[in-house]
Amino acid sequence: MSIKNKLNRLKGHLGTDMDNQPSPVRERENNIDVPFKEVWQAEGVYPYYFEDSYCLVREKEYSLDQMHGIFSFGQFAAAVEAWNSSGIRHPLSAAGHEPESLFFFDTETTGLGGGTGNTIFLLGQASLQGSKIKLKQHILPHPGAEIPLYKSFLESIDYSTMVTYNGKAFDWPQVKTRHTLLRKHIPKLPPFGHFDLYHAARRMWKHKLERVKLAAVEKGVLGVERKDDIPGFLAPMIYFDFVERKNPEGMLGIIQHNEIDILSLISLYTHLSFQILQLDEKQTPREVYEVGRWLSALGESSQAKTAFNKISEGESAEAVDARFALAFEHKKHKNWDEAAKLWKDIAEKGLVNMKVISCIELAKIYEHRIKDIGQATMYAKKALCMLEENSGGGTEKIKIKQEELHRRIVRLERKFN
Incomplete structure (x- = not known):
């Protein structure tokens, strides 16, 4: 930060007549050189100036009729309305919220680890605003521009709930870490709810997907086909090259990758909502x-x-x-x-395990509810027989279950006699 800007920030505490003089900051900000500015402008990217630095911002709109995979963006609003009409209590429930209250969030970083050594260089978000889905991406032009990056981002989020993919474990903790380092210079992090779709996708589709990365869920569940997409693991190398050469060519591919990630979150939340609320006519058994x-x-x-x-x-x-x-x-x-x-x-x-458990449960019912000790004994012995036939030496857990059944049978036979 320049000396002039530091003095300007402190002027309210100095007791001088600097208060009556115009700040030179804005004038200087407009003269900051943005490399390849025309290229960025052609892609809908503009600089966001703050003090003696800047970040880059990209905005884009989508109609609610537009499809992303098997869903239109308009169906997201229908999903939120369905939650509000349902009495189901669920971690992903949007009951009590308007569709405009949710924002979909994803980041791109210089690494997959945590801690202060990992830098976020792209913050992306999208939300329903009026009759459009509006996407906004905040891009770090170089590592020294984090203050304008986070200021532009934090000025943009006024929502009650964030939607991410593994964001509870990765994206948002990374934002908190960077914010801690910059908190004296930028707005506070607002409190809001968090829907993390990663755990939901894993629960729903781990039986059919070898991996539940977002790209796999897109292809195997949402019907989203990426074309000429830059793999996420290349993003840090491309970013470092961009910082060195300033040419946005590679970064534009990362920005596109992040855009698809965020739009897929909208379709995925829609799909999960229809699944949980059992409104999907094509839902598999x-x-x-x-x-x-x-x-x-x-x-x-x-x-x-x-x-x-x-x-x-x-x-x-x-x-x-x-x-x-x-x-x-x-x-x-x-x-x-x-x-x-x-x-x-x-x-x-x-299956054998289900048979064993069923027989044990039947033994309990016949002993304690129906009071038929003979039937209770028969089912307990049947469970033990199946367990012994299929144990194959068995684990410690199976041995414990066998011992429990032996004790149950002995007790039942005492009762019977």
């Missing part, structure tokens, strides 16, 4: 099952049962899994007859 499991874990038992019931007919793997899960939902509500009926079915048709 496996997706329905995963939604049911998620809702069950959250205590949304009624909605979980609705999901499991949808796919519980037949002998497919998903149907058997759904009946098994449904039995536990009935157990939660002490519907012992319904639970026992389902577990009896699983004890004959499920």
